[in-house]
Every structure is written in structure tokens, then in C-alpha cells.
Amino acid sequence: MTEMIGRSLSPVEALRSTPEEDRVADFRAKVRAAGHQPDELVELVELLTQAAAGDPRLAAIVRAGGSLLQDFLDGYQPRTTAEAARDLAGDLADGHPLPADVLEGLTPRYLVAVVRLAEPGREVEALRAVDALRAVAGEGLLLTHRDGNVVLFIPAAGPGSGERSVTRLTQCLGGRGWLATAERDRARLVDGFNEASYVLRLVVAGLRPSGAYTISDVLVEYAVTLNEKVRTDLAAVIRPLRAHKVLLETLTAFVDSDYSRNKAARSLFIHRSTLDYRLRRIGEVTGCDPTSGRGAQMLTAAMIAEALHG
Known part of the structure; x- marks a missing residue:
């Protein structure tokens, strides 16, 4: 390289790619190849992480992009029937009005769970944790992300079902995160989301240990800080x-x-x-x-x- 300094490159030399350009091109080729595979997002992130090994800049891109890709895919749903294209869980969390037929199609009551993972920066582990939460939550789950937290709307099928769901979710976290919950009827789910989110903020700010919490666990802090x-x-x-x-x-x-x-x-x-x-x-x-x-x-x-x- 030093012997080229001070002279112009020949047409052939000018067309040659640099080692850095070759690494980037190889990485992009692996990304395109992964796009043709029907694998889950977890496998995709692992593949990209391996492809970026040894190159700090590419690894940083994978770390930054993994969470964004998860958020994008959670917000994207193929258009089917009756407003299925909506991010229904996101609409419920944000309090957006829903068409009457969509609202009537929801379960009458839900357990609203807001989860903060203990290590949100580790994309592969976080994706696996979300998949595990999704699995234990069961059928009818609505899931989205807000402010770095995982938000789940879990159908409350009957008396005691909410407690069972909390137990399963807590076991799933395995001491590696915090869970705040509230139960509400389908017409008041945004209220339940706001309550659970605030409880979670109080729990994390108060350095509480990993586990499941409700408003009854932080009544003093809740009343004072409001x-x-x-x-x-x-x-x-x-x-x-x-x-x-x-x-x-x-x-x-x-x-x-x-x-x-x-x-x-x-x-x-x-x-x-x-x-x-x-x-x-x-x-x-x-x-x-x-x-x-x-x-x-x-x-x-x-x-x-x-x-x-x-």
C-alpha cells in the first residue's frame, strides 16, 4: 500500500475492492442469503452476529439493528380481515379507539403485563426471552413493545387464571427481570397498561429485586410520586x-x-x-x-x- 503513495492508480487497480469493502460485501451477501430462509428472527440475529464476528463495526450494527428489527416486525402484520393489519396490542396500550367489531372480538377481560428484561442490550437472549414469554402466555396473547419493555395482553379466561399466568411468567423470567401486572376489562385496557407501566417504573427505580409486582406492592410510592x-x-x-x-x-x-x-x-x-x-x-x-x-x-x-x- 505504501508503494502506491505518490502515484496514480492504474485502471485495473482502481477497480479492485479494498479488504474492508470485501468484508462489507461478504456480510451483505450473508444478510441477503438469510432473507431467503424461513428461519425465526432469533436464528437470523445469531447468523448476523456470527457473520460480524471479528469486525467491531459490523457487530455494532447487528447489536443496534436487532432490537429495531424486532420492534419493526412486532409492529408489522400482514393485512388480512377485520383490521388485522393493525398493531392491536399497540393500539390498546396507546388508547387508540377501536372499531366496535374489533373491540367486541376481544376477550372480555385481560391480564396486562409489562416486562422489563434484566439484560435488554443482549439481542439474542432478549429475543429468546420474548419467545419464551409468548409461549407461556398461551393462545389469544396480544404483544407489543413500549419504552424498551415487553407488553402483553393475556386473556383472563376465568377466576384465578390471572394468578396462574403471573406464576408462569415469573418462572419464565427466572430471576432475570421484572414483571408488573394489572387486570382490566377490554374497554379499560389502556388504564391497566398505564398502571402496570408506572408500577414497573417504581419497582425499577426503587431497586426492588426481580419478580412480579402489582400496585398493592408500591402503594406508598405510587401515592407519593403521583x-x-x-x-x-x-x-x-x-x-x-x-x-x-x-x-x-x-x-x-x-x-x-x-x-x-x-x-x-x-x-x-x-x-x-x-x-x-x-x-x-x-x-x-x-x-x-x-x-x-x-x-x-x-x-x-x-x-x-x-x-x-x-
């Missing part, structure tokens, strides 16, 4: 810790350990006395003692409010 002024005032309590990264990290670990000093110290790899010192400093900076019941409750609510406010 008020805009209260939420703003609470966020102001925690904001001074943004200037003290170590203290904020310590408070997060303390809350995540369910206020256990020993667990928090172990998770931070520090001595218990160091943790106690940091907790005292948190009290000085915020005006709330995290080792007292009232202070811990205030700071936890403030963390949630700050996360929601931002």
Missing part, C-alpha cells in the same frame, strides 16, 4: 448527592440490600466502619439519616422521585 410538587420536592432531597458519587453509590447499595449494613458493605467491598462513616455523611449532605426508619423511607422515596423526575 403528585408533581411532592415528586419535585423529593427529588431535591437526593440531588445534592449527585456531587458525591461515592455517597450516592453507597446509598444505592444500602437500599438495594434492604438496609442491611453487612450486605451493603460486602457488595461495595468495604469495611463496615467505612460504610457507617459514609452513611453519616449521607445524613449530613441530605439532612436525612439513612440508618433511621423515617430517614431511610424518605431517602428511598427521594431516589425513586429523582429517577422519575429525570
